[in-house]
Amino acid sequence: MIQGIGYALYEARESDPFTGRVLSGSMDDYRIPGIADTPQLDVHFDEEGFDHVPGGSVGIGEIATVPTSPAIANAVRDAIGVRLTEIPLRTDRILAAVKGRTAA
């Protein structure tokens, strides 16, 4: 879920539009959430089990990561009244959406 917060708010591979060179090449520039960006998380386990799944193999990572970003995007929509359709939900994109501008 914390990874999902990063997916929604921070993670982006930035590159130069002409050469394609990756610009966000360090952990300083490729942002992920810090501990202060992480809210209290409530984790629920499905106690019914997964014995009914053919082969018995069950994914766990994506199930928690993927829906986190639409949940945050919905919260932003609820807060500002405009729906963003691109992640990460960057400061410049939110300001542009609020002001009716086209974001970079």
Place this chain on the structure above:
Amino acid sequence: MNAAPMQIAPEYRAAGTDLSERRRSGISSGPLIDIAGKADAAITWGTDGAATIGALTTIATIATDARIRHAYPGLAASAAGVATPQIRHLATLGGNIAQRSRCWYFRNPHIDCLKKGGGDCPARAGNHLYGVAFDLGPCVAPHPSTMAAALSAHEARISTDRRSTLTIETLLGDGRDGRSDHALEAGEMIRQVVLPVPLAGERALYKRAISRADAEWPLVELCARAVIADGSFTFVRLAAGGIAPVPLRLLASEAALAGSPADAATIAHAARLAISGARPLPMTEYKLDLLSGLVRDLLEQLAV
């Protein structure tokens, strides 16, 4: 590149918090001179109550020193906003003032740019999401020093081993060069920062607009100082970082505030004037909203 090897001036290493990264990436490859433990790391106080801060004083010391916090609350708050506790514990005031650019293109060892002896700024036509919104020179990277902006708001004077009483504006230039992050001569070392006598009744705040809760380079940052007497602003200094190639004094806002009532209308007017003279790049218009918002936010808090 020239056929003859370039004469590379030695770089000073104080705490090395940023230099280590540039050594690893190869951006910095010339000789080093270690100065940790050699230059001045003390805070001294004059009989007039003004402080002189040695260049090797740590950012954490400036953030937490009780007398600095009392006499120069804006400077202490700015220091507390820098980086992470680990960095602040080691990083020095002089190192922060002489901090190198955070620009992606400058930091990428495979890309040439003005600050690495190249002929132009590839970020200008390229990806400048975190670039300047006051386009004052050929390089579009904002100046990276939080402390330089705070010292600009304090009209501090800097002494080096060769010159004294330099303003931040003299030390860092006006942004029109683009090839350097400062106007220090080759081998010149920052030694001391001399602060003015503290003002009676001063209140000051610092805030950085960032997308994480902590530990992020500012999109825009502001150090705001004010004295309010009989319901009016009698003294205001505003200096912004992250938005121009040099720390930016918001002179139009300051002029509008001086002598005006400390009310919502005055503050709204000053917030609008904060972006006077701005020339945003295609990707940086958002920074003007952030700057205007920071001015409004901090002035409202100061006027309470």
